[in-house]
Amino acid sequence: MKITKIKxxxxxxxxxxxxxxTIGGWIRSLRDSKTFGFIVINDGSYFEPxxxxxxxxxxxxxxxxxxxxxxxxxxxGTLVATPQxxxxxxxxxxxxxxxxxxxxxxxxxxxxxxxxxxxTISHLRPRTNTFQAVFRVRSLIAFAIHKFFQEQGFVYxxxxxITGSDAEGAGEMFQVTTLDMKNVPQTEDGSPDYSxxxxxxxxxxxxxxxxxxxxxxxxxxxxxxxGPTFRAENSNTTRHAAExxxxxxxxxxxxxxxxxxxxxxxxxxxxxxxxxxAPEEMKxxxxxxDKGLASRLELVLNSDFERITYTKAIExxxxxxxxxxFKVTWGSDLQTxxxxxxxxxxxxxxxxxxxYPKEIKAFYMKQNADGKTVAAMDCLVPGIGxxxxxxxxxxxxxxxxxxxxxxxxxxxxxxxxxxxxxxxSTKHAGFGLGFERCVMYLTGMGxxxxxxxxxxTAGTCDL
Amino acid sequence: MKITKIKxxxxxxxxxxxxxxTIGGWIRSLRDSKTFGFIVINDGSYFEPxxxxxxxxxxxxxxxxxxxxxxxxxxxGTLVATPQxxxxxxxxxxxxxxxxxxxxxxxxxxxxxxxxxxxTISHLRPRTNTFQAVFRVRSLIAFAIHKFFQEQGFVYxxxxxITGSDAEGAGEMFQVTTLDMKNVPQTEDGSPDYSxxxxxxxxxxxxxxxxxxxxxxxxxxxxxxxGPTFRAENSNTTRHAAExxxxxxxxxxxxxxxxxxxxxxxxxxxxxxxxxxAPEEMKxxxxxxDKGLASRLELVLNSDFERITYTKAIExxxxxxxxxxFKVTWGSDLQTxxxxxxxxxxxxxxxxxxxYPKEIKAFYMKQNADGKTVAAMDCLVPGIGxxxxxxxxxxxxxxxxxxxxxxxxxxxxxxxxxxxxxxxSTKHAGFGLGFERCVMYLTGMGxxxxxxxxxxTAGTCDL
Numbered sequence: 058m059k060i061t062k063i064k065x066x067x068x069x070x071x072x073x074x075x076x077x078x079t080i081g082g083w084i085r086s087l088r089d090s091k092t093f094g095f096i097v098i099n100d101g102s103y104f105e106p107x108x109x110x111x112x113x114x115x116x117x118x119x120x121x122x123x124x125x126x127x128x129x130x131x132x133x134g135t136l137v138a139t140p141q142x143x144x145x146x147x148x149x150x151x152x153x154x155x156x157x158x159x160x161x162x163x164x165x166x167x168x169x170x171x172x173x174x175x176x177t178i179s180h181l182r183p184r185t186n187t188f189q190a191v192f193r194v195r196s197l198i199a200f201a202i203h204k205f206f207q208e209q210g211f212v213y214x215x216x217x218x219i220t221g222s223d224a225e226g227a228g229e230m231f232q233v234t235t236l237d238m239k240n241v242p243q244t245e246d247g248s249p250d251y252s253x254x255x256x257x258x259x260x261x262x263x264x265x266x267x268x269x270x271x272x273x274x275x276x277x278x279x280x281x282x283x284g285p286t287f288r289a290e291n292s293n294t295t296r297h298a299a300e301x302x303x304x305x306x307x308x309x310x311x312x313x314x315x316x317x318x319x320x321x322x323x324x325x326x327x328x329x330x331x332x333x334x335a336p337e338e339m340k341x342x343x344x345x346x347d348k349g350l351a352s353r354l355e356l357v358l359n360s361d362f363e364r365i366t367y368t369k370a371i372e373x374x375x376x377x378x379x380x381x382x383f384k385v386t387w388g389s390d391l392q393t394x395x396x397x398x399x400x401x402x403x404x405x406x407x408x409x410x411x412x413y414p415k416e417i418k419a420f421y422m423k424q425n426a427d428g429k430t431v432a433a434m435d436c437l438v439p440g441i442g443x444x445x446x447x448x449x450x451x452x453x454x455x456x457x458x459x460x461x462x463x464x465x466x467x468x469x470x471x472x473x474x475x476x477x478x479x480x481x482s483t484k485h486a487g488f489g490l491g492f493e494r495c496v497m498y499l500t501g502m503g504x505x506x507x508x509x510x511x512x513x514t515a516g517t518c519d520l
Numbered sequence: 521m522k523i524t525k526i527k528x529x530x531x532x533x534x535x536x537x538x539x540x541x542t543i544g545g546w547i548r549s550l551r552d553s554k555t556f557g558f559i560v561i562n563d564g565s566y567f568e569p570x571x572x573x574x575x576x577x578x579x580x581x582x583x584x585x586x587x588x589x590x591x592x593x594x595x596x597g598t599l600v601a602t603p604q605x606x607x608x609x610x611x612x613x614x615x616x617x618x619x620x621x622x623x624x625x626x627x628x629x630x631x632x633x634x635x636x637x638x639x640t641i642s643h644l645r646p647r648t649n650t651f652q653a654v655f656r657v658r659s660l661i662a663f664a665i666h667k668f669f670q671e672q673g674f675v676y677x678x679x680x681x682i683t684g685s686d687a688e689g690a691g692e693m694f695q696v697t698t699l700d701m702k703n704v705p706q707t708e709d710g711s712p713d714y715s716x717x718x719x720x721x722x723x724x725x726x727x728x729x730x731x732x733x734x735x736x737x738x739x740x741x742x743x744x745x746x747g748p749t750f751r752a753e754n755s756n757t758t759r760h761a762a763e764x765x766x767x768x769x770x771x772x773x774x775x776x777x778x779x780x781x782x783x784x785x786x787x788x789x790x791x792x793x794x795x796x797x798a799p800e801e802m803k804x805x806x807x808x809x810d811k812g813l814a815s816r817l818e819l820v821l822n823s824d825f826e827r828i829t830y831t832k833a834i835e836x837x838x839x840x841x842x843x844x845x846f847k848v849t850w851g852s853d854l855q856t857x858x859x860x861x862x863x864x865x866x867x868x869x870x871x872x873x874x875x876y877p878k879e880i881k882a883f884y885m886k887q888n889a890d891g892k893t894v895a896a897m898d899c900l901v902p903g904i905g906x907x908x909x910x911x912x913x914x915x916x917x918x919x920x921x922x923x924x925x926x927x928x929x930x931x932x933x934x935x936x937x938x939x940x941x942x943x944x945s946t947k948h949a950g951f952g953l954g955f956e957r958c959v960m961y962l963t964g965m966g967x968x969x970x971x972x973x974x975x976x977t978a979g980t981c982d983l
Contacts, residue, residue, distance in 0.1 A: 482620030
């Protein structure tokens with residue numbers, strides 16, 4: 058049977074007015090009198106619901122009238138304009154089929170529930186207004202990212218989830234194993250015998266696809282990853298999850314400036330796409346979740362992002378060091394309070410901070426001529442601070458090896474990475490965007506648990 | 521610096537002819553004489569390379585001439601038409617900058633290498649013609665899938681990778697843990713003490729996002745997942761990997777017919793997209809990898825897929841049972857030989873087989889009125905057999921519970937799933953498409969290890 062989506066009707070009402078259509082959705086509210094009733098139905102395609110009018114001329118008038126919030130209906134009827142009413146049109150039902158009733162203890166009655174409570178029913182919360190908006194926008198952001206890169210010919214690479222290396226030592230890792238935990242086989246020296254494990258060695262969940270991504274950038278020029286990454290960190294904050302998705306583009310024949318150009322263009326593209334495709338949801342977030350959201354996104358869209366060096370940033374911050382809990386000095390990492398001061402107070406727009414001291418950045422970042430800094434960049438945005446971190450990569454074999462030695466990395470683990478410098482090395486750069494942080498930024502939602510369908514955090518792995 | 525992609529030049533030569541451009545890429549071949557030389561360069565954006573001519577008027581003429589295959593160059597020069605030559609144009613170089621030399625032991629010299637050998641250098645094989653084509657097409661297929669669903673308003677859902685349940689018992693699972701493997705903490709009865717594990721319970725890598733996906737379909741109507749899934753199965757075949765990506769759409773207010781319509785439309789959309797976007801790669805596959813590919817895909821594109829019941833299929837197969845290694849009888853599962861007979865010999869086009877015996881299908885599939893079969897469907901395609909498996913889902917609470925009991929499933933684990941039948945149940949359906957199998961199908965590549973960037977199979981987890 059041809060089902061018409063409510064979104065389709067709202068976007069193209071002229072096509073449907075005075076015609077018969079069938080919609081399928083769930084009751085948001087129902088009120089009935091003796092001879093007729095009103096049902097407000099949401100079908101999940103659109104932020105606004107559809108009003109349906111039904112009459113006692115229907116055989117199942119009583120069955121319909123006793124339905125609870127959450128019941129599933131299929132409604133066939135004529136779409137008519139309602140110029141006097143709040144909503145622009147309604148369906149005059151000819152037939153209402155009750156697909157599935159909703160038990161009296163349905164947890165989502167009309168009253169508002171706290172986000173905390175809704176987290177305990179992650180299988181039902183997507184039926185609420187807020188989570189309808191969050192997860193539709195999450196989906197749109199994901200697609201906008203793919204579209205942005207694909208339009209420019211980037212190759213999407215699925216870097217591996219299970220990994221035998223600890224990448225950049227970027228964080229605590231989850232172990233992946235098929236060994237019998239009740240009776241872990243041991244080698245002679247008493248350590249676990251990973252030769253008996255599924256892959257014949259110790260394996261973990263990836264913390265970053267970057268190094269794998271670089272191998273593809275040296276073949277395709279421009280590539281991006283978009284996949285899940287993991288941190289087994291026992292941090293109970295509103296910003297950290299154990300499982301999250303990350304986007305990591307990597308571009309060859311490109312330097313740090315190109316990298317920043319790409320990051321800036323990407324952020325603007327995503328924002329523009331979501332504002333165009335989900336204006337109702339974005340208006341809702343601005344009204345009910347975060348009142349500064351619309352103007353903040355507008356600002357990002359219309360700014361040329363500022364670009365300053367870390368050294369310059371420290372100079373500026375030292376002048377107002379008394380404002381900060383953590384005082385800055387050259388060599389220290391920037392805290393969120395410093396980042397937000399730069400982007401919110403000083404520049405009032407997004408800011409790239411570049412050329413950080415090499416000691417506080419990863420081994421693979423390109424060393425600058427000054428011998429002290431690396432060609433790194435962090436993108437700071439009002440309202441959140443750092444949203445993107447990237448760098449030009451060290452493409453000089455000797456410098457890279459020297460730095461790896463300083464960092465006590467085992468060269469044998471990085472043979473493949475060194476090969477990229479041995480066979481046709483190019484200047485290249487890349488960055489990482491935490492997908493959930495991006496969704497939080499665009500929706501104004503304050504807790505990462507509320508932008509992930511089924512969040513995984515320390516102690517929590519429901520459904 | 522503005523870099524022009526070789527693909528851009530080939531797609532819009534009129535825009536670039538007789539103008540100066542800069543390209544960045546890697547040497548495929550180089551031959552020089554005393555006063556000039558030719559370089560064939562690939563930049564990863566396009567299947568065809570670019571020819572570059574350089575002259576001894578350049579200061580670094582000798583440096584260029586001694587470069588090895590695989591070296592990275594940036595070339596600036598004028599694009600000129602070459603009507604007498606094999607290639608349509610070439611770059612008359614004004615400047616050639618050697619970005620990075622390629623060591624003499626570069627493994628990818630001109631001779632052809634076996635796929636087996638190339639698997640041992642997964643960081644370099646994307647630089648070969650075949651893997652350039654495979655991974656560009658893989659990227660395009662991924663995008664085509666997103667585009668197909670997004671254009672119809674489907675919501676993309678990231679179902680969790682780490683899971684506390686064993687889903688449908690669909691296969692052997694990898695355990696995910698942060699417990700100390702050298703000294704696994706134990707409970708009093710000697711079993712591992714998972715209360716001390718990261719999530720406070722035993723967790724594994726997902727085998728399917730379907731059940732989570734259903735919760736979202738009951739809120740948004742139409743959703744799809746696209747993410748990695750895992751099987752810890754010790755099978756060493758050309759079709760199985762331990763880590764692979766899967767697409768699982770789920771549609772509400774929809775039955776098995778709608779499900780088949782969706783699957784058929786999706787397959788045709790993907791094929792059409794890839795043929796349009798990567799004609800050079802597809803021609804290459806048809807010429808050098810699988811000579812029947814083009815006609816097979818053309819056939820799929822232009823067929824109305826056949827739809828027959830399992831019972832009918834068994835009748836047809838029993839007539840020719842002597843052809844098969846495994847004889848069919850009603851109740852047995854179809855083997856690849858039977859599937860291929862149906863789709864290749866009998867119908868000569870894609871075939872949906874529907875309504876399988878419930879005993880050989882999963883508990884959640886909708887029971888038919890006959891009491892014997894379920895509303896399942898497998899999509900069989902010439903050249904491969906089953907590519908998609910799906911079903912209408914059981915939406916009747918009582919029938920679902922009865923079937924779960926028959927299958928010895930613990931109801932407590934499935935509370936959330938039963939809730940979907942308690943609160944506004946709808947007829948709904950979905951299917952699963954193994955992404956790698958789809959890439960194999962569209963490229964003709966015969967081994968799953970050759971369509972995954974960094975394959976994970978029993979005993980193998982490189983890079």
